[in-house]
Amino acid sequence: MAAPGEFTKRAFLNGRIGFEQAEGVLSMVNARTERAREAASRFLRGTAVGGAVVAAKERGMMLAAAIEAWLDFPEDDVRPMDAEEIATICSELEASLRAASEEAVIGRILREGLSVAIVGRPNVGKSRLLNALLREERAIVADEPGTTRDLVSEVANIRGIPVRLVDSAGMRECADRVEALGVERARNLLTEADIVLAVLDGARELCSEDVRIIGATDVKRSIVVLNKSDLRAAFSDDEAVAVAGGRPWLRVSARTGAGVEALEDAIEAVATSGLLLEGGDQGGMSRRRIECMMRAARSFHDAEVGARSGQPLDMLSIDLRAALDALGELTGDTATEEVIDLLFSEFCVGK
Known part of the structure; x- marks a missing residue:
């Protein structure tokens, strides 16, 4: 042979x-x-x-x-x-x-593609955002916190780039052992993924956990996504700039699809910037x-x-x-x- x-x-x-x-x-x-x-x-x-x-x-x-x-x-x-x-x-x-x-x-x-992790607190719309990027209902979406307990991944074609999107469990302190394992895997994604989408609920006030999640991401390899732009914004653009800390950020509605194409543009921009090679x-x-x-x-x-x-x-x-x-x-x-x-x-x- x-x-x-x-x-x-x-x-x-x-x-x-x-x-x-x-x-x-x-x-x-x-x-x-x-x-x-x-x-x-x-x-x-x-x-x-x-x-x-x-x-x-x-x-x-x-x-x-x-x-x-x-x-x-x-x-x-x-x-x-x-x-x-x-x-x-x-x-x-x-x-x-x-x-x-x-x-x-x-x-x-x-040729090789890249991995994009979707992380954030429970109920910020991570699974719905995954579905919006895939243009199909791949992940289960529910109002109850902790619906996603393990990693859910699917490959999407974003601007001609093969992208493995990974939805993760909502990051929070929890007593449930199974959910805790999912949260730990989500935290590992912060350093393992090529690009991290740090998702916030744009219709709710920022909390310390939001700030911790964003702070744990690499400035050069992350995008801050303010989801639920179809609802009244809970904080201003100036506040968004401050919490993003130099990372690109944008408002998106995973429910209506508004801003999803702009998010795909942002993913392509980070992917093709050459920064992913550094330290790789x-x-x-x-x-x-x-x-x-x-x-x-x-x-x-x-x-x-x-x-x-x-x-x-x-x-x-x-x-x-x-x-x-x-x-x-x-x-x-x-x-x-x-x-x-x-x-x-x-x-x-x-x-």
């Missing part, structure tokens, strides 16, 4: 396709939405991240070669590189790689590639700073070599066997 990704791996090892195209095949196979398929198609055509990486590598190699030529053959008629010229080139390379890494983050999310698990192949791009960008930045501060050329050459090594991992030129195996292990059998 063929091993996972064996046919694509053979094409790569025989020079028929590059690393970028191999990942494009993987992205196309795993695409779950039309937007994900379009992104994978750009990978396969070489018009996505790979074009910027190859261009950066070629320009970086020319810069490194010019510097090393002057270092190795100072007695020959080799024009020394001007520090400002080196700094400008490195700055442009850093900017192009950071832009490419942002596009790569979006591509990873389109770098175990997947896509995440390793993004890390390589960021590592190369940092090395070009170090070279730029060094050039502007008057560092000798041999020191700048070290930073440039580090950047080129990172880019070589992206193109497959310096990729280790472990990295190559990791890419193709993510394929299904054969392919």
Whole structure:
């Protein structure tokens, strides 16, 4: 039986396709939405991240070669590189790689999807909000507190992104053992989910538990949702801004659907901002590639700073070599066997 990704791996090892195209095949196979398929198609055509990486590598190699030529053959008629010229080139390379890494983050999310947790006190409308985002009655909705006792999850297509929505038990102190287990799982979601929707009852005054729940979320990965906008608001926009503490916030009515599309826009904005990569698990192949791009960008930045501060050329050459090594991992030129195996292990059998 063929091993996972064996046919694509053979094409790569025989020079028929590059690393970028191999990942494009993987992205196309795993695409779950039309937007994900379009992104994978750009990978396969070489018009996505790979074009910027190859261009950066070629320009970086020319810069490194010019510097090393002057270092190795100072007695020959080799024009020394001007520090400002080196700094400008490195700055442009850093900017192009950071832009490419942002596009790569979006591509990873389109392929792998993300998890969005819906948390809050009992009876703030979490289950109804889940149903509103799904456009179907998936979760049981009732007026009695504690109706949802365990996690309820379903996958939705939000702006072309596969999103696993997770409804949770209302967070409160409770004596019931089963409900307490559900509350504990809900608290774990605050750190485990990619994005957290902290839901408040916009028709009731804020309480200390609302503030604690919002405070337990990551500012960069959370959205404050003031539900029940179809009812009279219990607090002003200024109060909402204060309690959100720098997080995006909006008013929604899960009952009528008002504001749900704006909430989907907010989820997409957080998902594609690049912030989800920070501090994340770098175990997947896509995440390793993004890390390589960021590592190369940092090395070009170090070279730029060094050039502007008057560092000798041999020191700048070290930073440039580090950047080129990172880019070589992206193109497959310096990729280790472990990295190559990791890419193709993510394929299904054969392919």
